[in-house]
Amino acid sequence: MPIDNVLKLYSETIQSSFLHYGFWDDPNAVEIKRITLQDIKDAQLRYIDHLSSFIPNSVESIIDVGCGIGGNTEFLIQKGYSLETLSPDDFQKSIIKKKFDNKIPFHHCTFEKFDHQKKYDLILESESACYIKIDQGFKKARDILQDKGYLLVSDYFVHFQDSAKSPHLKSSHNLAQYLAAAKKYGFTIMKEYDQTENTMITLDYAKFFFQRFISPTIDYGIYSVEKSFPKISLLIGKIIYSKWETKRKQLDLIDSSLFRKYRKYMIYLFQKV
Numbered sequence: 001m002p003i004d005n006v007l008k009l010y011s012e013t014i015q016s017s018f019l020h021y022g023f024w025d026d027p028n029a030v031e032i033k034r035i036t037l038q039d040i041k042d043a044q045l046r047y048i049d050h051l052s053s054f055i056p057n058s059v060e061s062i063i064d065v066g067c068g069i070g071g072n073t074e075f076l077i078q079k080g081y082s083l084e085t086l087s088p089d090d091f092q093k094s095i096i097k098k099k100f101d102n103k104i105p106f107h108h109c110t111f112e113k114f115d116h117q118k119k120y121d122l123i124l125e126s127e128s129a130c131y132i133k134i135d136q137g138f139k140k141a142r143d144i145l146q147d148k149g150y151l152l153v154s155d156y157f158v159h160f161q162d163s164a165k166s167p168h169l170k171s172s173h174n175l176a177q178y179l180a181a182a183k184k185y186g187f188t189i190m191k192e193y194d195q196t197e198n199t200m201i202t203l204d205y206a207k208f209f210f211q212r213f214i215s216p217t218i219d220y221g222i223y224s225v226e227k228s229f230p231k232i233s234l235l236i237g238k239i240i241y242s243k244w245e246t247k248r249k250q251l252d253l254i255d256s257s258l259f260r261k262y263r264k265y266m267i268y269l270f271q272k273v
Contacts, residue, residue, distance in 0.1 A: 018044035018071035020127050020154075021199040021265070023051075030201050032208050043202065048075045050198075051126065051154050054191055054269045055081075059121040059150065065111050066128020069095045073104070076124075086114060112136040114144070122150040129155040130172050138185035142272055151187060151270040154195075156263045167253050168262035175264060187270035196265045200256040207254045 022043030024030055048071065055062075060082055064073045067085035069092060077083050085096055086107040096106050107114055111132050123141050125132070141151050157175035158168070182189070252258050259265075 018048065019068040020044060020047050020072075021202045023047035023049075023195065023198050024201040025198070027197050027201050032201070032204050035201075035205050040202065040205070044071070045075075047199075048072050048126075050195075051152070051267060052076060052079060054152055054193075054267060055122060056150060056190075056269075061118075061121045062124055063107075063120045063122075063144070064124045064126070066125060066131060067096060067106075068092060068126075070099045072124065072126055074099070077104070084120075086111060111140055114140060116144045119144055119146045120149060121146055122152055125151070125153045125155065127155055129153045129178075130157075134173055134178055134181045135185075138181050138187065141187070142185055145272045147272070149272045150190070151268075151272070153268045153270070154266070156259075156265045158262055159264045160262050166258060166262055167250050168258055172263060175266070182268075182270055186273050188273050189268055190271050191267075191269040193267040194264055195267055196260060196263075199265050200259065203254050203256040203259060207251075207256070210251065210254065 018041075022040060023046040024043055025046065051072075052075065061084075062076060062081050063084045063086060064076070065086045067073055067087050070085065073083050073085055073096075084105040084107065086109065087093065087096070088108065088110045093106060093108050096104075100106075109115075111128075123145060129137070145151070156172055157178060158172045159175045161169060161174075179189075
């Protein structure tokens with residue numbers, strides 16, 4: 001299946017084993033301008049450390065659905081859990097195979113099409129629930145979990161909608177619809193946690209970095225081409241302008257105020273009943 005090039009770029013630039021937002025214990029104490037790459041990596045480790053605290057004591061077997069490049073899986077293996085991984089992404093498949101030397105099962109498919117051979121104590125969906133169709137996802141979760149098994153979800157959901165056509169309204173499930181479906185398919189919420197504020201520092205830093213380094217670099221590059229090659233720059237400008245405008249609008253995705261307006265970043269521990 002195709003590669004998610006955005007996630008690939010993220011993994012290669014941050015050079016971390018994790019692809020998620022990270023978790024900041026005290027967001028009000030963080031000074032954006034002083035954040036380092038190591039701080040981002042530390043926040044990502046805190047994310048899975050915090051998320052794993054929601055795993056019930058009875059759990060032994062876990063399937064990491066949307067496993068990314070294996071950071072969460074590796075952390076949980078070190079905690080003593082038995083792990084399997086799942087992702088439809090070709091790049092993630094190659095990384096997982098190499099990282100774990102083919103010693104843990106990897107299922108190369110979407111969750112909805114997963115042909116399971118066993119049942120699990122817990123399904124982990126860390127920033128992957130948004131890629132899974134709601135009804136099919138809960139049906140599959142119910143099918144592959146042990147009796148009274150658990151579904152641990154950590155993802156962002158849309159809690160408010162308007163006519164603004166914000167990119168924050170895309171690629172996320174409606175929170176009310178998601179929770180209604182959970183109830184419909186026999187899943188009870190055992191624990192929940194709103195970690196929106198604990199994750200927004202990462203967006204604030206991304207916006208700061210873009211405005212401080214990326215945007216001025218792009219502006220200077222455009223200026224240099226226009227000055228040295230005016231005819232070529234005019235031709236290129238006509239070709240790429242519309243695409244650039246589309247990409248520019250996507251920068252709203254790193255605006256934490258807009259995130260808060262439309263989304264909540266939630267942790268839910270569901271139990272199959």
